[in-house]
Amino acid sequence: MAYVENTTAMNADFEERLEGISVAMPRDFLVLLKPRVMSLVIFTALVGMVMAPVHLGMAISAIAIVCIAIGAGASGALNMWYDADIDAVMSRTSTRPIPGGRVSPSEALAFGIVLACFSVATLGLLTNWLAGGLLAFTIFFYAIVYTMWLKRWTPQNIVIGGAAGAFPPVIGWAAMTGTVSMEAIVLFAIIFLWTPPHFWALALFKAADYGKASVPMMPNVHGNRSTQIQIFAYSLLLAVSGVAPWFLGFSSLGYGVIAILLGAEFIREAWLVLRMDAADTKMIPAKRLFGYSIFYLFALFLALLLDALFAGGAA
Amino acid sequence: MKPETVEMSEQQKRARKSRNIAIGIALALFVIILYVGTWAKFGANLFNRSL
Numbered sequence: 001m002a003y004v005e006n007t008t009a010m011n012a013d014f015e016e017r018l019e020g021i022s023v024a025m026p027r028d029f030l031v032l033l034k035p036r037v038m039s040l041v042i043f044t045a046l047v048g049m050v051m052a053p054v055h056l057g058m059a060i061s062a063i064a065i066v067c068i069a070i071g072a073g074a075s076g077a078l079n080m081w082y083d084a085d086i087d088a089v090m091s092r093t094s095t096r097p098i099p100g101g102r103v104s105p106s107e108a109l110a111f112g113i114v115l116a117c118f119s120v121a122t123l124g125l126l127t128n129w130l131a132g133g134l135l136a137f138t139i140f141f142y143a144i145v146y147t148m149w150l151k152r153w154t155p156q157n158i159v160i161g162g163a164a165g166a167f168p169p170v171i172g173w174a175a176m177t178g179t180v181s182m183e184a185i186v187l188f189a190i191i192f193l194w195t196p197p198h199f200w201a202l203a204l205f206k207a208a209d210y211g212k213a214s215v216p217m218m219p220n221v222h223g224n225r226s227t228q229i230q231i232f233a234y235s236l237l238l239a240v241s242g243v244a245p246w247f248l249g250f251s252s253l254g255y256g257v258i259a260i261l262l263g264a265e266f267i268r269e270a271w272l273v274l275r276m277d278a279a280d281t282k283m284i285p286a287k288r289l290f291g292y293s294i295f296y297l298f299a300l301f302l303a304l305l306l307d308a309l310f311a312g313g314a315a
Numbered sequence: 316m317k318p319e320t321v322e323m324s325e326q327q328k329r330a331r332k333s334r335n336i337a338i339g340i341a342l343a344l345f346v347i348i349l350y351v352g353t354w355a356k357f358g359a360n361l362f363n364r365s366l
Binding site: 021024026056057059063118125 | 354
């Protein structure tokens with residue numbers, strides 16, 4: 001009898017262990033890195049590196065970009081580890097690897113920590129420790145300050161947390177020069193001021209989702225009207241900061257013209273959001289602004305890149 | 316008596332094999348990155364040391 005009980009208990013234990021064996025595929029771990037965010041990080045960091053007055057050669061530059069991208073991916077994995085409960089109840093994120101049951105939380109945590117350590121150490125050793133330190137701070141800021149603290153606590157979450165997304169061009173600049181100067185700070189400011197209108201446009205038409213997950217986004221806490229006004233205010237600041245590289249003298253007039261046109265269109269889109277009826281359920285202007293904001297940042301940084309390469313901007 | 320081993324499903328075996336290959340590739344890339352990076356950073360100075 002005792003033998004039968006022991007065997008049954010042992011089999012139950014095996015079953016449990018069997019269920020615990022991962023079915024995660026490599027692509028699931030790739031998804032943990034948030035590849036779309038990574039692509040923006042790679043691009044903005046590249047612009048910071050190209051604009052820098054000092055260059056370390058192709059090999060080191062390419063490795064620096066890889067390290068910055070992996071570091072950003074690590075913070076994405078740590079974010080998905082901590083936010084799995086929120087992700088599970090939001091339609092946009094419910095199929096992510098952890099709520100989807102393909103990757104266990106402990107796998108995601110280990111993956112994020114290992115990548116963070118290796119990316120910071122490699123960047124620090126092969127470029128300089130200011131760049132390595134900034135990358136470490138960015139990961140800390142995104143995973144701890146934003147994800148664990150700000151996101152569930154204040155509607156200013158993405159305003160302050162936006163700093164994490166704004167650091168990559170600064171890290172790229174620091175990797176090349178070993179310093180942080182005005183040009184890098186302006187690039188930081190552009191992305192920092194871009195984040196609120198970008199995410200609040202999304203939060204307007206995904207308010208129900210955020211409400212379900214109890215994330216205190218601006219529309220859920222202070223209402224649509226207040227969010228629309230703040231989107232417009234930040235859009236004005238963004239349009240001015242977008243032109244700053246020209247009037248501060250480290251980009252050409254050609255860039256200045258492009259930045260003015262892109263900024264004017266951003267303000268127009270934000271104006272349409274401001275005029276949108278707060279009770280509007282379709283939220284077409286908010287969806288349009290969200291889409292345009294992605295194009296705006298890409299086009300502005302592309303203009304900076306081309307300006308630095310062909311018109312002698314910055315460097 | 317049932318042997319004291321855990322029999323994995325086909326899906327689990329396939330996933331483990333894929334992960335092993337991915338880890339192998341990632342490690343190889345890491346070694347290459349360090350090798351190339353060290354050469355690019357130090358160049359011939361690697362050999363310029365007191366013996």
